[in-house]
Amino acid sequence: MNICRPYLAKLCSTLSGGPVVSGCRWVSNGPRFPFHSVKDIKNWDLDSDHQILPPPSTIFAPSKGRRTRHDNFLDFKRIRVTAGGGGDGSIAFSHSAVQPFGPPCGGNGGRGGNVYIMACKDITSLNGILNNYTAANGTMGSSNNMHGANGEDMVIRVPVGTLVRQVQAPIYASSTAAELGDDEGGVEAVGQDETENADEDEIDVEEQNEIYAEQMMRLLEKHFKFKTNYRPREDRARWLMERLPPKPYVPPPVLLDLTVHGEKHLIARGGRGGQGNPHFVTHEIKGPAICERGEKKEPVWLEFELKSIADAGLVGLPNAGKSTLLAAISNAHPKIAPYPFTTLNPYIGTIDYSDFWTMTLADIPGLVEGAHLNYGLGHQFLKHVERTKVLVYVVDLAGKEPWRDFEILQAELEAYKTGLTARPTLVVANKADLPRARSNMEEFQTKVQYPIVPISAKERRNITHLTGALRSIVEKAGAQG
The missing domain is CATH 2.70.210.12 (GTP1/OBG domain)
Known part of the structure; x- marks a missing residue:
């Protein structure tokens, strides 16, 4: 080791944030740093006060935030x-x-x-x-x-x-x-290959017998065990060949x-x-x-x-409010943030009713136009819709053209699997509390021929009416199925 003691003492003092004890042993109450080899230490720099400056990327790694059980989701x-x-x-x-x-x-x-x-x-x-x-x-x-x-x-x-x-x-x-x-492959096949590659006139009958016996013994030793230094006679070897397992x-x-x-x-x-x-x-x-x-x-x-199994599945474009809705009406705690593609894995929540009746609701990650062609991990998300009994379309009512969003969702589901849109359907018009939503609601009702429930998932408005409509349509789908 070519590093002098004062250099190591200075290193120990810098990393520990405290005084150096004899023998370069110290008690550190500060942050714990990863181990570095002597070769790495030699490459570190010294500032004007001869303080050791390790590479920041090797010590002060950026925090990844709190990890949840869905961070490592695999399907x-x-x-x-x-x-x-x-x-x-x-x-x-x-x-x-x-x-x-x-x-x-x-x-x-x-x-x-x-x-x-x-x-x-x-x-x-x-x-x-x-x-x-x-x-x-x-x-x-x-x-x-x-x-x-x-x-x-x-x-x-x-x-x-x-x-x-x-x-x-x-x-x-x-x-x-x-x-x-x-x-x-069998004893006869091995012997046959060797005899085909050589001239029949050049091989003795004894050599053929030796090759046959050697191959037969190798096959027997693969299926049977013999006592040490024991080799069965020819008649007993043939008898064992008849007892080979099928x-x-x-x-x-x-x-x-x-x-x-x-x-x-x-x-x-x-x-x-x-x-x-x-x-x-x-x-x-x-x-x-x-x-x-x-x-x-x-x-x-x-x-x-x-492929997730649920009574109903929330389908919508990115940032339509599906995760907020799932957290508002079920016991699930999905990640909620004001940007698209917050949900990258399906979440399943349970809705509990006062009469102890329950149903499961799945939050499918946001779909984009062209999802049936696997754009935006479309196939990875769409496959979780196949097991749901009821399709719940979540549309941003305050968007520019919410009816256009609904048409895109139906087209992607039908292109992915024919007949998927024929399942019982409920349309949830989210963000109905925003000013622009009122003007869009009338035109939205004329262009969508399915039951529509306007809600505000963030403000928890009209949630009771939505859960009642969900229950009735799920019960009806279960009776028909």
Whole structure:
């Protein structure tokens, strides 16, 4: 270390904001700074009073403000899921004073853990989903016919309204599996390839037998375990070839739509446990030194896509007052600010009525013209409208042409999905307390052929009438659906 003690003492005093204690140890009551290496310290500057001036960007980072639970909202995730592999069987023989060379008593291996997926209403985002899930493997069998324990099952909890799709493995994962190779092609195929590449006259029959025996032994060792220094004879190797496990069942691709709380599905089944050596006893083989290996499972790649589920959805252009309205009539606390695109993630609130009837209301982020072409993250926002039973258009009544805003919203929804605008509809004319709103209201009523409720979400005016109209239209939509 090429920095002298006075230099370090000055550094300690500057960072701590207090006196230096012996041995350059101090107690700092000031702000805590990140660690810097000696190389970084050398590059710092000194002012005229020989005070150390570290780069401001490395210490005084700008404050990001208060973080909320919606800052890390995710509605799309790709993960890898691997079920647990089965435990290997055991090679064991019973020993006693009366019978020192007893019969085989190796236990079977345990089953690998399954992977389930379950919908949970207490989760609202996919940001808590990990990138990789692997269930526990089954344990190996032991002597005295004691079977191995099964692997513990794993449950992946996702929000209600999640779509689950099975996709192909990424390119890097497929290339890695190809490099490892696979011996499942069969012994005959390997021998056939080598004989095709060489002249039949140049290869002896003995060499072909050696190649065949080597490939067969490699295949057997992949599925069976043998005692140390044990190599089965040719007749027993052929007998084991007949006992090879069948090819694993390939289930159809996973395609789920989790819309009910507590809904649970199996997405990856655990591997089968291997058999112990008692299963290989025959009339000729009384003490087999052979057991079966547990079944290993391949990973499955899944895509999660979250589409919010609510009784009604607030649809409007940016800065129309949707978040203010949601905060006024429900228990939600969305971010509210006087600029467009304040809401970047869907918020869901619950409206509680005096007779204990409840309904859910979703605040969809603001749409722009061309949203069906994915302008302004249009597809990311529009997909949350598909699950709502009732469409609630929030229009700025004090705008220049509120009827034009309503036409844009309907055109974008219909262009995104045909028939989406045919759902029960309620129009909320927000900011009705402003002077320009009164002149626009008459023309707005003539051009919009849907029920219109004028309100002022900021001033909490006509909110009771709006919640009553919402309840009646939601109840009617529920009875029809």
